Amino acid sequence: MVERAGINVDQLVELLVKNAAAELTTYYYYTILRVNLIGLQGEGIKEIAETARIEDRNHFEALVPRIYELGGKLPGNLKDFHDISACPPASLPRDPTDIKAMLTVLVEAERCAVRGYTHICNLTAGKDHRTYDLSQAILNEEIEHESWFSEFLGEGPSGHYLRRGETSPFVSKFLR
Amino acid sequence: MRVFSREELSRYNGRNGAPAYVAHDGKVYDVTESFHWKGGRHHVLHDAGQDLTESMGRAPHPAELLKKFPVVGILRD
Numbered sequence: 001m002v003e004r005a006g007i008n009v010d011q012l013v014e015l016l017v018k019n020a021a022a023e024l025t026t027y028y029y030y031t032i033l034r035v036n037l038i039g040l041q042g043e044g045i046k047e048i049a050e051t052a053r054i055e056d057r058n059h060f061e062a063l064v065p066r067i068y069e070l071g072g073k074l075p076g077n078l079k080d081f082h083d084i085s086a087c088p089p090a091s092l093p094r095d096p097t098d099i100k101a102m103l104t105v106l107v108e109a110e111r112c113a114v115r116g117y118t119h120i121c122n123l124t125a126g127k128d129h130r131t132y133d134l135s136q137a138i139l140n141e142e143i144e145h146e147s148w149f150s151e152f153l154g155e156g157p158s159g160h161y162l163r164r165g166e167t168s169p170f171v172s173k174f175l176r
Numbered sequence: 177m178r179v180f181s182r183e184e185l186s187r188y189n190g191r192n193g194a195p196a197y198v199a200h201d202g203k204v205y206d207v208t209e210s211f212h213w214k215g216g217r218h219h220v221l222h223d224a225g226q227d228l229t230e231s232m233g234r235a236p237h238p239a240e241l242l243k244k245f246p247v248v249g250i251l252r253d
Contacts, residue, residue, distance in 0.1 A: 011220050011221060015219065015220050018220070119235075122236065
């Protein structure tokens with residue numbers, strides 16, 4: 001049905017797998033980051049880093065069923081999965097107390113994700129409603145993540161609010 | 177500055193050790209070092225060795241992103 005709507009399913013699956021890899025590698029990065037976010041500056045961004053960490057893991061988990069629904073599959077080992085990530089795998093700055101460097105890595109990772117899901121939304125709009133709905137939900141959360149880190153870098157006010165209550169307000173419907 | 181024909185440009189497809197070049201708006205950029213052009217492919221849908229001028233309009237990013245890469249020539253039509 002998706003193919004008949006004009007989607008190249010192989011290409012779409014490859015994009016979804018690559019973006020799922022980006023989510024899982026970013027989840028790992030947020031995890032080591034969380035450990036290193038200490039001191040007056042570090043503690044200040046720990047809360048949003050933790051929210052983004054959980055939500056990126058949720059994005060990975062929400063993408064997996066759609067990949068298999070479309071006939072795709074994940075690579076057989078984590079290294080292969082890591083190596084096909086849609087975004088450059090983030091790594092801890094050489095100086096783990098350099099909070100600005102950490103934020104810069106984060107904001108670039110989020111911008112890459114925003115471009116990736118915008119791309120998938122553009123490809124699937126009006127053709128593959130389920131993948132579109134999922135990608136749009138993830139996109140909404142990635143845009144918020146980007147805005148939080150961008151504000152901490154002093155790039156200007158985003159107008160976004162922090163999470164109140166549950167994480168993944170957009171993606172949670174895919175996790176039930 | 178080197179002048180590329182489309183046929184010459186297509187040899188720089190980033191595969192089998194070849195550099196990855198792409199053209200945009202008459203300029204040829206070397207994107208070999210870019211993570212996003214690993215293996216000569218960009219986000220599944222685009223191949224190095226091509227003129228991206230038309231497809232750039234549908235990209236989820238501005239063409240200015242290319243400006244961080246070295247210009248290695250111009251594309252002759």
